């Protein structure tokens with residue numbers, strides 16, 4: 572597999588670490604309640620097809636990435652910097 | 662009185678010359694990691710230009726002015742080599758002296774690229790990685806920085822604590838490339 576890092580270009584997947592579904596970026600508010608937090612921490616869909624994932628370019632530029640991947644073919648789609656997806660505050 | 666002498670990270674290990682490819686240690690130099698504060702990139706670029714005549718390198722690029730070089734070093738990071746960082750940069754970026762943190766070696770020769778090809782998953786063709794290009798990547802499972810400083814000359818930076826491993830891995834690859842180049846026995 573090869574992943575197109577927005578900064579480094581297309582690189583071998585050995586340079587990256589997988590974190591999990593990009594839902595991790597959508598953290599509930601502190602007072603959102605037990606159900607919302609339980610869902611956030613433990614529940615994930617298991618799609619056969621396109622999914623959004625967090626990857627870390629640890630052997631490269633050290634960026635967190637949100638990558639679209641097809642779980643059936645392992646083909647990667649759009650890869651974006653997590654800071655561009657989530658927004659980053661000064 | 663005891664006199665302490667500074668030892669370079671690869672003391673006693675280099676230079677090597679194997680099959681026409683050489684590996685030497687670059688001279689010890691001041692290294693300053695520059696990480697712009699959020700929203701201060703434009704001011705940092707101005708300050709760099711004024712103090713060092715250097716532009717901020719885009720991902721995968723280096724900029725140079727005289728002996729001073731600024732090497733892109735990852736997301737929103739660059740490392741300044743060959744000059745002491747101006748104090749004026751400190752208002753716009755976090756400056757960290759990393760002079761003692763890195764081992765810096767230079768791989769040179771006609772077969773140098775073949776040696777690197779055994780160790781790094783990078784596209785190192787001239788069109789993809791010309792002189793002045795740089796990358797954060799791995800050298801045989803270790804995170805490193807590779808910069809092409811001349812047509813047949815690559816600077817490799819690895820963690821100082823892993824200098825011996827870096828030299829060992831490069832040496833094994835150099836020996837492999839040299840062995841392959843030998844004419845077949847008749």
Ligand SMILES: [Zn+2]
Pocket residue numbers: 576577578579580628631632633634
């Ligand atoms: Zn990257």
